[in-house]
Amino acid sequence: MWNFLNSNLHPKVVCKSPSTDGYEVENLISDEYSKRVRGFIAYPAIKPPVEIEFEFICPVNIDHINLNTVVGSQKCNGIEIYARNEILTHTLICKSVFDKMGIIFCNSRKYSKTNPPEGYNNNYELCFFRSNAFRSFLNASSIKIVIFRTDKSVPCLRSVEVWGIPSKSCSQVTINTITKLATKSLTPNVATISTPMEEFKIPEDFKDDLTCNIMSIPMTLPSGKTVDQSTLEKHIQNETSFGRKPCDPFTGIKFTDHLKPIMNVALKTRIDMFILQNSHRAEISNMGRTIGRASGTRSDHVGNNVKRKHDYSDCNGDLEEAISKVKRSTSFMSFTDDLSIDKNSCVKCKNKLDILYKIPCEHYYCRVCLLLICENSKCSICDISFMKSEVQKCNL
CATH class of the missing domain: 3.30.40.10 (Zinc/RING finger domain, C3HC4 (zinc finger))
Structure with a gap:
């Protein structure tokens, strides 16, 4: 039995809903462990339902499907799955609303509550395929996962595994090819799940409350949540594109002069020191280490872009006069x-x-x-x- 969403079996994934940067839907089938552990998070403005379709290398006799539905503070708790066969029709094979961190859908003719699939634990809900959909999940060329309910968060998926065997309609050549590909992929995949991620832990307060990624410039919102400046600016741009005023992405309350995001300087200092002390770690090798933007503009988080200004109020002249005055200062060193x-x-x-x-x-x-x-x-x-x-x- 193989996981047909293993990257070595060349699955394909499509999602029409936009995703948060760094949490693209392709992470679910990536061959890079650092991307795969991030999972998928839809863009903050996206609401359920969100559809994700996976296409297999060949028709699959699906044994069970494992879904981890928690990514940081984001959680979805309503899932339905459709299977598509060679006739190119989608059939609903399972649907459930649950409260646990994940769910396992399996074949009721093979498993039961007392005899669950291998690897099952109490953190996952155990559900079964619909009895009238056997023709679909025993010969599925693709599946479509629909996230139709979330726990007051953004639609997300941490991981998806589709375990099964090649369908009876597959030729022996196809079965042999899949066996070779899957056998090569099993050992490396187990080896990549090593201890560095357990040994190196990023403090939770350093992570964006929306994307769960470590922040470069933490901004504390009126709701008390903290997000990265880049996340906040994308949210504001999205709200502006719909003709809405900038607001708190968690509460929807409009920003005002008294209720607006404030940079958390103390937290920024702690994050900078943490990144500097762990700069040799591969987990944060791509993290930015500077404050501000190269464009020379910043968002005032009330909907306007403001040019950065330098105070030359005590220099009653042009730029050359200002430079000359600075050079004449006793504190200036060249x-x-x-x-x-x-x-x-x-x-x-x-x-x-x-x-x-x-x-x-x-x-x-x-x-x-x-x-x-x-x-x-x-x-x-x-x-x-x-x-x-x-x-x-x-x-x-």
């Missing part, structure tokens, strides 16, 4: 190319490394020394202050 600075070694411990971190004053530090000076946010050589977001990683 740096030129200094041949005495070794860009291949840490200025503090003098160790030569392949990876160093550069701060705005052009001094290079190793990661250990950088963590030490980050406590005061000042360079130990020239005593110039800097922000953690200004640190640049250099691969020498």
Whole structure:
């Protein structure tokens, strides 16, 4: 018996509803473990029903279907599944509303409450295929999963497994090919589920309450929930496209001057330090480490895009006059190319490394020394202050 949604058996998946970035429906059949564990989350503005269709490599005699329906704080608890046979007709084979973290649909002629499928545990609801749909799930070329109910959240799926054997209509050549593909895929897939994910745990308060991904710029909403700035901006853009005013995605309350998102500076500092201390971890290797946007604009979260402005109010002249005034200031320091600075070694411990971190004053530090000076946010050589977001990683 094989899982026909294993990536080595080349399944296909289609979902017409848009998904949250990083939580695309393709994650459910991905051959990369880091993507597969994320699962699928629909875009925050999407409401049930959401349809996801999986196409198999050949007609399948379905034994049982496992669904994990919890992704972080998101949970769906109403599922129905349709099977399509060679006649290209969809037939409802099972439907259920449940409260547990997942559900298993299985063949009632083979399993029962006292004799569940292998791997069943009490965290999953056990249901059975409809007795009048045997012709459909014993020779299914594809299935369509419909999420028609959620637990006050966004439609989502953590994982989907369709276990079975090739249908009797398949030729022996097809069966042999599937056996070879599935046999090759079983051992690597088990090996990839290793301990690093268990050993390395991201604190829950560092995760976006909507996408469950670690945040770069945490924004606390009027409802008390915290989401990443990019998530909030996408929600605002979506609301604006429908002609609605920006609102809290959890409560629907419109933003005002008194009720609006506020950047959680203390949490941002903790996240930055966490990312810096674990920068060698593959799990967060793609995380951004800077604050702000390269575009030079920001959202004021009340529906307008505002240009970033610099305060030159005490410089009664043009830009050149402002620059001249800054240069004449006693606190201004200028740096030129200094041949005495070794860009291949840490200025503090003098160790030569392949990876160093550069701060705005052009001094290079190793990661250990950088963590030490980050406590005061000042360079130990020239005593110039800097922000953690200004640190640049250099691969020498």
